[in-house]
Amino acid sequence: MRGGRPHDGDAPLLIRMRAAAPGVSLGFLGEGPQDVQFLREDLADLELGNIAGTGPETRIEPLLEDRFVGVVRAGHPLLDGGVTLAGFATADHLNHSRRGRFTGPIDTALAEHGLERGVVAVHPTFAPALLALLDTDFVGILGEHVHSATARRFGPATFPIPLDLPSLRLSLAWHPRYEADPAHARLRGLVGEVVRSELGDDTG
Numbered sequence: 001m002r003g004g005r006p007h008d009g010d011a012p013l014l015i016r017m018r019a020a021a022p023g024v025s026l027g028f029l030g031e032g033p034q035d036v037q038f039l040r041e042d043l044a045d046l047e048l049g050n051i052a053g054t055g056p057e058t059r060i061e062p063l064l065e066d067r068f069v070g071v072v073r074a075g076h077p078l079l080d081g082g083v084t085l086a087g088f089a090t091a092d093h094l095n096h097s098r099r100g101r102f103t104g105p106i107d108t109a110l111a112e113h114g115l116e117r118g119v120v121a122v123h124p125t126f127a128p129a130l131l132a133l134l135d136t137d138f139v140g141i142l143g144e145h146v147h148s149a150t151a152r153r154f155g156p157a158t159f160p161i162p163l164d165l166p167s168l169r170l171s172l173a174w175h176p177r178y179e180a181d182p183a184h185a186r187l188r189g190l191v192g193e194v195v196r197s198e199l200g201d202d203t204g
Helices: 011-020 085-090 105-111 126-133 148-152 182-199
Strands: 047-049 059-066 068-072 092-096 118-123 140-143 157-160 168-174
Touching: 011 182, 059 182, 068 126, 092 126, 092 140, 118 126, 126 140, 168 182
Parallel strands: 092 118
Antiparallel strands: 047 168, 059 168, 068 140, 068 157
């Protein structure tokens, strides 16, 4: 069975899956820059992420609400005296975006204050961006719960972003063709259990 798109911190899912269904293998797909209909074209069984604009032929299960926080190396000068909006905007930033996007909600919120930031590079996932942050003065953005397991291993510092930002909703999505499929339902259940147990269920 093919898995959904990649997500940082997959080890708990793999451990749980191996115990519950030892004969099943998961394949994690990357997402290219184009809006490919992975689920409709049966290229993936599940999508896990901040899902929007999927169209009517998609089932969506919200898993948790998260918030954006800033992340820097321990001892970063930005943290001296507290993070200000001006200091945050003028820092050199690293983005992570599956689609290679240089801008997002952070930039929209900064523009409302007449500010913009400089993005040095965009990584496809959070993990390589985090590694680059540890030895530099670059600033990154993460989902406080979504990436917490990965970040804790490396000991960076996080801080509240001084902006009014939308929440980050982590959801599962699948095509209706698999709605009643027992194996697919079991996979959905396992992924949901792992996400909620590892990251915390904030959906109420």
